[in-house]
Amino acid sequence: MNTSDFRIKKITGLLLVLIVGLVACVDQDFDKPDPMDIPVGEVLTIAEMKQMINDTIDRIKFDADMSIYGVITMDGSSGNIYRGAFMEDATGAINLRLMSPGGLYQGDSIRINLRGTVLSEFAQMLQLDSVHTGNNVVKLATRIDLEPAQTDIATLLNDPSYEGRLIKLHDVEFSPADVGNKWADAANLQAINRNLRDCSGNSIIVRTSGYASFADEIIPEGNGSMVAIMSRHNNDRQLFIRSLSEVNLDGPRCSEQDHDNIISLAELRHLFNEEGATAVPAGTSVRGVITSDIDNGNIFPANAFLQDETGAIALRFSGNHGFKLGDEITIFAGGIQLSRFNGLLQLNNIPAENVTLEATGIVVQPVVATIDEILSNFQQFESMLVTVHNASIEAGGTFQFNKTLTDGTGSINLFTREDASFFGESVPSSTFSVTANVSIFNNEQLIMRSLDDIEQ
Template identity: 30%
Template structure:
C-alpha cells in the first residue's frame, strides 16, 4: 500500500518554532491533577492505524495513561511509553531528559488531534508529523519540545501500573496485540546458558545487543538493550526468576526492553538445578580465612537493611544488612546503584558473589541488585548498647552492625569526613562521606544523649558511620524532631506544663480510645487557654488548681501562669469516656534504676457530678500491646463535684531498671464515669520523674 505523504504539518511546526524564537515561551506549571478527561482509550486510538501507513488524528480524541518507561536509563531515546487499562503506546518527543517531567508513575493526558500515528517495525507510535527526507523510508517526526505542553498535560505522580503475568507463547507480532507497549512479567525465566558471560550490551562501541531469555520449557524471546543504556556494561545474572519488561515487536521479532536492572529478578537456581539453601550471615563471615572466597553454590542470607542510601552517607552501590537480635551483619557492594531502603527486610542470593576484605573491611562484592529480593519493609533493628572500648574489643564480631552509645562527646564543629567521638572508655572516629546530605552541616553543641551508627572496620582500626542525623538524639534544647521521647539525664526531671500554650513537653502525649492492648489514638490538644467550666470535650490548656479557688473567674484563670493539661470528658463519640489517657514516653532507662513517678491529679469543675476512676500503667517497646498496672499512693479519682489537687506517687521498684527499649507510662481511664450529671474536668500537673 502506498504511504500517505503528508508534509504540511511538518512545515507548520518549523514555522512555529522559528517564530517562537522571537518571544519567550512560558511553560505552564505541572498539574497535580489532570483537569481534562479522556474520551478514548489507547487501544481505540491505535485501531486507527494501518501498518506502514501514517494517519493524522482529525477527531478531538483525548487519551490518558501512566508513564511506564522513559529515557532515564538510556534504553529509550526521545520517547516515553504510557499505558491505560486497554493498552500502551509509544509517544515520540524531540527532547532529552524527558524523565524529569515524565517520570515513571506519572499520569498524563494526550490531546491527539493534529498528531500522527505511525509504526516502527510494527510497534505503533504517536508523533507530530512525517519526515520525508528519505522518500523510500519516511519516519514519524517527534513532537517538538515547544509543543509538548500543547498536546500533553501532566498529572499526578506515583501511580502504579502492575505488570501483567504472561507466558512467552502468549506474545504475538500482531500489530494490534494488546500487550504491545505494555508492562508485562515473565516468571521462571533465565538467560540462555551460552550467553552467561555477556553484558547487557556493548557499552564501549555503543552497540545494542539482543540476548535470549528462555523458560524451563525451552520457549524463548529476545531481550534488547541499547549500547547507550547506563547498565549496558553490567554482566547479566546467571540465575532464574521473574523479569519485568515492556513488550515490543520489530518485524517478525518479539522483543522485551527493561527500564533498568531492577526489572530483572534472577535470584533462584537455573532450570534443573537444586533449590537455594539458606545460611546465616555469621557463617558467611566465617568463610573468610584471609583469601577471597567465591560462592559457586545457590545459597542465600536474610537480613534487614541498616544503612540509609537516601542520606548519601554510604556509596550508592553499597548497603549493610544485619540479622535481628544483635546477630552479625555484612556489607554488600553491588555492581550498580541500588534502591533498597533503611528497614527493608531482604533475601540475598550469593551465587557468583565474592567474600573479601579491603582496607580492613569484610564485604561481599560482585553482587547484582537482581540477587536481592525485598521480603518486607519498615523492619527495625534494636542497636546494641556499648562503650567505645567494647567496640574495639569486639570489632571482628560487631563490624557492620548497629550500635549505640550513651552520652558521648563529639570534638568538632562540622560533619566533615573524620570527627572524633569519646566517652569514658576511649575515642573513636565518626566518618562522614562527602556525598552525605548533611556533609559540612553543623555538629550540635548540645549534650548528646544517644548516638546510633554502623560500626565499620578500617585499616587503622574502627569507625562509626551515621545513617542520618536522626541517629543523634539530644538531651534538651535541640531540634525536637530528633526525638519524641523523654531521656533521663539528671534526676529529678520536672514537667510543670507552664509552656503548653506553645507546645506539649517533648515526650508527653494525650490519647483517646486507649485499651488493654493498645495505646489508642493520638488526640488533639487545644493550646488556647480554656476555662474550667467550658463543656466542649477534649484535652485543653487550663489553669492549674494550685493557687486558685473553685470560684476563680475566667479572667483570673487566664491570668495565671501556672498551667495544667486538662481533659473534659464527654459522652459523645471520641474515645474520652472511657479511653482517655495522659501518656509519658521514655526513650529507655539504660543505666537507671528505682524509677519513681509523682504527679498532681486535679479536679477543676465543681459542677461536674460524675466520677472518673484512673489507673497508672506501663508498656514496653515501640508500640506496646501489653500494659501492666502499678499500685499508686493517693486517690486515683476525679470529679464528684470536687475541686482541688492530690499528689499521686508511684514507685516502680525494679520493674523499669535498665530497660534498653522505649517505655510508655500512662494515666488512663478504662471504665466509664459513674454517677449522673456533667462529666469531670481532670488535669495533670507537676509531673516528676526520679531515679538512681
C-alpha cells in the first residue's frame, strides 16, 4: 500500500471520527435548584409588630430576618380589595400590601419573613407594605377557616384592637337610603360607602369597590348578621365584605321588630343624660297622642308634640310627617337620639318607617296651670298641653311672633308662626283662657294650635 493510499485512509478516518464525534449531545439537561430558604429569625406576634410603630417611629423598613405567622382572612379574588390581603393571628391583624396582585388566598396559613417589607401607617391604619409573595412568604397550610370575632358596632367604633380583624355583627341592617341600591358603581368602577347600623343607633360604613364581583348586586333590606373585615381610613371606620354569602340580612328590620317594650314618655325624658345626645336603647318604643296641629300651621311640619298619661315630649321627624292633632302613634324609638334643641328636649330624626298610626281623633285633656307653676316646674310641664286661665296680652295687637302673656302669677312668651292660620288675627282685648303646648326656644314659650284654643 503506498503512502497516498494510507493518507487517504487517514483522512477518511479523521473525517469519520469527526463526524461520529459530532453525534455528541447538545446539553439541555437542567438540574432542579434547591428550595428557597426563607429564614425565620426572630418571631413576633402581629400585635408586637404593630407596637413597633408609635409616637416617635412612624415607618419601619425591616432589614433583618424577623417573622410573623398568621392566617389570611381576606384576599383580592372578589375584587373588593386590590393587591392586598388581611392577615390575622391570635393577637391582632394587619393589612398586607403586595408587590403584585394574587398569590395569597383566604385560608392560607403563612409565615412572612419581614425582611424588605415596610410597616407604616396609611390613612391612620397600619399596613405592611412591599410584601413579595415569592421572596417573603412561606405557606404552611391552606383552607384554615378562622372564626370571626363576634362583636358589635359600638365596640368596633371605639376599640382599635379590632383593626384588620375578621368580625361578625348581629342584628344589623342597612340604612333605608342604601337599601335597594347596588353595593358599588360597577359601570364607572367607583367605590361606594354604605351605612350599616344596629338597632341602638350605632352606624358604621361598609365600603365596596367598583371592581368587586358583587358590585352590581342589590343591598338587602333585612336585618341580620354579617361577616366582614374591619378597616379604617382616617377617621372613618369601614368594613369590607368578603363574599355575599356571609351577608345574611333577611330578618325583620329594627323598625319592624317587636314593639312590646313600650316605655312612658316620662321614662323617655328621664333617659336623656343632659349632655349632648342620648340614643334610646334598642327595642324601646313609646306611644302617645299628637297634641300639635300641623293643619293650622303653628308648628313646623316636621315637628310635633306627643303626650301620654305620664308626660310629653317634642318630636322632630326626618321629614314632614303628616300626623294630625289627635293621632295616636307608636314610635319605635330604639336608636333614635334624644337631644335638646335650643333647650327643648326632642326625639330627633325620627324616620317615617319607625312610626305606626294606631288611632285618630283622640282628645287629650290639657292640664290647668298657672304661668308661675309652669315656669317653676318647667321640666314637668315641657311639651305638655296646658290651659292657662285669666290670661291677657297687655300690649294688644295681633297674633304675630312673640307676645307676652300674663295671668297675674307671671308672664311667658306666646309665639305665633308666620304660617299659622291665625297669624295677624287680633288678640282678645279682655282676659281669656288659652290652651297651648309648653315649649322653649332658649326662652320658655307657649305654642297655641289654633284660634279654638282661645276661650273667653
